[in-house]
Structure formats: C-alpha cells, structure tokens
Amino acid sequence: MELKHLAIRELVKESEDAPARITDRGGVIPTTEPIANQLFETLNSAFSRRSSLTHGSFNHENEEGYPFISAFESFVNAECNEQSFVELTEKSMSQLAVAINNPSAHTAYGGYVLFAMYASDRYEYMLIALVRDKAGIGFDNDLHPTEVMEINLDQLHQGARINLTTYRKKQDSYLSFIGSKEKGEITHYFSTAFGCTDVTPSRKSTGELIRAARDFCNQNNMSDRKEEVVEDVVSYLSKQRTEKESANLNDIENLFDAYIPPEQAETAAGTFGTFANKGPYNVSQEFQPHTSTINRFAKLKVKADNWSLDFNKRSLGDLNGSKDIEFDEDNGRIIINRLPSKVINQLREALEQED
Structure with a gap:
C-alpha cells in the first residue's frame, strides 16, 4: 500500500451536554516519516478487522443538507494534492462537529480524527477514523513506574472508508462505515456527517449474496451446479475475510462466468453483479464479508x-x-x-x- 496523505485533528466533546469543538492541534503529517506509515498500517488493519460494517453511497438528492458531499466531489475532480486534502479535512471536521452535536448522538464523545489517503492494488481510498487515549505504564528517568497516555489505535470508535476509484466509476456502495456503542446506544454520526443515508449492513450483504447466487443459478439453467457455485462463492468470501480484504461483486461475477453454459453466455455472462446489486437483494458493490454469516452457510454443527x-x-x-x-x-x-x-x-x- 502507498500512503499519499495523512492528517490528524482533534474533536473535543467533554460531556453529553457539552457542545463539540475543534481544537487547533494537529495537521498534516509528512508521509516520509516512518512513524506515519506505521500509524497508518495499524489504523488500516484495525478497520479491516471489523466485520460489522455498513455500506452505502452519498445522498445526492440532498447535497445541500450534507456539505461534505460537494467538498468531496471537488477534491476528487481536482488534483488531489496536499492543499486540497487539507481543505477536505477541514470540511470533514466541521461536519463531524455538527453531527456529534445532534441529539441523536448525545452519548457520543470526541477524540482524535485521523485522515489517510492511500492506494492499494487497483483502488484508491480515503480512510477517516476516530480514536481515543488509553492509559499505559512507562518509566521516568529514575525508572519509577509512571502513568502515560497513548493512542489506542486498535479500538476504532467511528470509522469511514471511501473507495475513490469506485466513486469515480459511478458504482454503488463506495462508502463503508463502522459505528460504536456509547452507553448501550449505537452511534453512527460518521455516516450522518458524510451524507450517507442509504446503508446496507455487511451481514445483510453477505447473506443476500448467497441468496442471489442460488436464484441466479435457477434462472440461468445452472440448477445442477448451484451447490457447487454457492460453495465457490462461500470459499471466496472466507478467503477475503481471512485476508482482511473486502468482497467485490466484480470478482464474484468473474467466478460465475466460469460456470455459465456456452448457450447462456451471450445473455448471462457479465450480468451477475447487476443482478445481485439490484432489488430484492441490494448487495453492496463492495463489502466486508460477515464471519458468522459465512460460517452459517459454510459449516454445519449437529449435536x-x-x-x-x-x-x-x-x-x-x-x-x-x-x-x-x-x-x-x-x-x-x-x-x-x-x-x-x-x-x-x-x-x-x-x-x-x-x-
């Protein structure tokens, strides 16, 4: 992976009733610093480990209500340099402050917001995550134990990843989110701040993909190979989950094309992605495979x-x-x-x- 831009800012909300505020601390971190890449890799790994992601797209029907959308479009359509990256982080922080001040997010607290733009394989991404301090133990000059505060990068309280490549191609489900529990409530103010109102949980995408695979086989004279196809789909999902990679409908479509009978190739080849992405399945174009759902289809335990x-x-x-x-x-x-x-x-x- 190639880290292109990295920035850290601070969003403070000290209590449920206190308003959120953006501090002057932080800014752009040079990607040439080894610690910058180490921080990013830890952050990206923590995001990739999460299986309960939701996926969706921007609410383009109400862009005026979500200023981040137009700011993001300007960033993507212009040269993605450091200046435009900083401008986008500023807009993001403003919208996060607005979203966390909403009554629906009253239990949420602030923290450090990390922004990373990077390239991985054939995709380009923007990753935004909120982390907090945790207490640790260190030694002073006399080797006396003392409490130190360190950033808990392994525990993401909120996170969003945008697939810039998929977005430029105008495909669906280029947004992925994680939410956190605050006093027993699930808060999703990240998705609100970034204008994503049409989200699909990864659990649902994983299960609906299997259902779409079976239905596609039934409708395209592939019933005799249905279980074999489903087995390959489940194996693909398991592999992606193990490797902490997202599942992509384009990859699964290629898998299907290998099974389509020659007489069906002209009408059925290259169509599974659209078939699964539309209703009634609404499988996200890209999603994180859900572990327990995969196991339900892949494994059987009788007792x-x-x-x-x-x-x-x-x-x-x-x-x-x-x-x-x-x-x-x-x-x-x-x-x-x-x-x-x-x-x-x-x-x-x-x-x-x-x-």
Missing part, C-alpha cells in the same frame, strides 16, 4: 445428547454419493467415509481402553 459433529457443508451428501459424510435419512444414520489414519488410531485406542 445429540452424547455426541456432536462439526464439519464443512461441502463434505455432506446423500447416501451412496461421493461425499465424505453421507446422510442415510431412511435408516437414521450418518456414514463417515475416508477416515484419516490418525482418526482411525484414535478410535481404536478408545475402544481398547474400554476393554
């Missing part, structure tokens, strides 16, 4: 009074099939084929101990 089985769904099949685990519904049995030698030895030892 009786004195035993349990936990396995990948792709291992399960009907009786006399080719799967490792066969379900014999008529006789109420599960047959496990091709046991590894290690498992066979464990079972033999267990039986010998009983003797």
Whole structure:
C-alpha cells in the first residue's frame, strides 16, 4: 500500500451536554516519516478487522443538507494534492462537529480524527477514523513506574472508508462505515456527517449474496451446479475475510462466468453483479464479508445428547454419493467415509481402553 496523505485533528466533546469543538492541534503529517506509515498500517488493519460494517453511497438528492458531499466531489475532480486534502479535512471536521452535536448522538464523545489517503492494488481510498487515549505504564528517568497516555489505535470508535476509484466509476456502495456503542446506544454520526443515508449492513450483504447466487443459478439453467457455485462463492468470501480484504461483486461475477453454459453466455455472462446489486437483494458493490454469516452457510454443527459433529457443508451428501459424510435419512444414520489414519488410531485406542 502507498500512503499519499495523512492528517490528524482533534474533536473535543467533554460531556453529553457539552457542545463539540475543534481544537487547533494537529495537521498534516509528512508521509516520509516512518512513524506515519506505521500509524497508518495499524489504523488500516484495525478497520479491516471489523466485520460489522455498513455500506452505502452519498445522498445526492440532498447535497445541500450534507456539505461534505460537494467538498468531496471537488477534491476528487481536482488534483488531489496536499492543499486540497487539507481543505477536505477541514470540511470533514466541521461536519463531524455538527453531527456529534445532534441529539441523536448525545452519548457520543470526541477524540482524535485521523485522515489517510492511500492506494492499494487497483483502488484508491480515503480512510477517516476516530480514536481515543488509553492509559499505559512507562518509566521516568529514575525508572519509577509512571502513568502515560497513548493512542489506542486498535479500538476504532467511528470509522469511514471511501473507495475513490469506485466513486469515480459511478458504482454503488463506495462508502463503508463502522459505528460504536456509547452507553448501550449505537452511534453512527460518521455516516450522518458524510451524507450517507442509504446503508446496507455487511451481514445483510453477505447473506443476500448467497441468496442471489442460488436464484441466479435457477434462472440461468445452472440448477445442477448451484451447490457447487454457492460453495465457490462461500470459499471466496472466507478467503477475503481471512485476508482482511473486502468482497467485490466484480470478482464474484468473474467466478460465475466460469460456470455459465456456452448457450447462456451471450445473455448471462457479465450480468451477475447487476443482478445481485439490484432489488430484492441490494448487495453492496463492495463489502466486508460477515464471519458468522459465512460460517452459517459454510459449516454445519449437529449435536445429540452424547455426541456432536462439526464439519464443512461441502463434505455432506446423500447416501451412496461421493461425499465424505453421507446422510442415510431412511435408516437414521450418518456414514463417515475416508477416515484419516490418525482418526482411525484414535478410535481404536478408545475402544481398547474400554476393554
């Protein structure tokens, strides 16, 4: 990844009833400093680890009500230099102060707002996150323990990431947000400040993608390969989740095109992305795969009074099939084929101990 611009500002809100204010502290941090890249990498990693993201786009129907939108468009359409970056951070801070002063965010507190513009693979991003202090322990000159305050970069209280590349191509879902709990309430003043009113949780995008995959197969003479396709989609989502990368409909569309029968290629190839992005599925163009939702489709755990089985769904099949685990519904049995030698030895030892 290439870090292009980095800035840090401070937003103070000392109590629920106190108004938010922007301090004069902070500003642009030279990206040539090693600590700048270390800070960014930690921040980006913390954002990427979050699976409960919401995704959406700007509310262009009410740009006057959300001044950040026009400021962002000016930034993207002009040369993205340090001056324009600073101007955008100033506008962002103003809108964050307005949003956090809204009664709906009365439980939220301020902190340090970090702005980073960077390039990763074929995409360009803007990452904005709010972090706070945490107490730590250090030593003074006489090696006496003393309390020190450090920035807790691992815990993001609010965050937003904008895919500039996707935005320039006028694709949907170029915005990703995380919210935080403040006294039991979920606050999303970041999405309010940046004019995003049409958001889709990553849990919903992950689940609806699987549903769209099955429906697409049914509608395009691919029913016989439906489970195989779904298995590949789930594997792709699992891989992206493991590598802390977003899932992208373009990638999944390429996966589908490999399965489309030749006679359907002219009408069906290159259409899955649009199919899944529109209603009734409304899958975000780009989203963070949701771990527990993936596991629900990828894994199966069955349990009786004195035993349990936990396995990948792709291992399960009907009786006399080719799967490792066969379900014999008529006789109420599960047959496990091709046991590894290690498992066979464990079972033999267990039986010998009983003797």
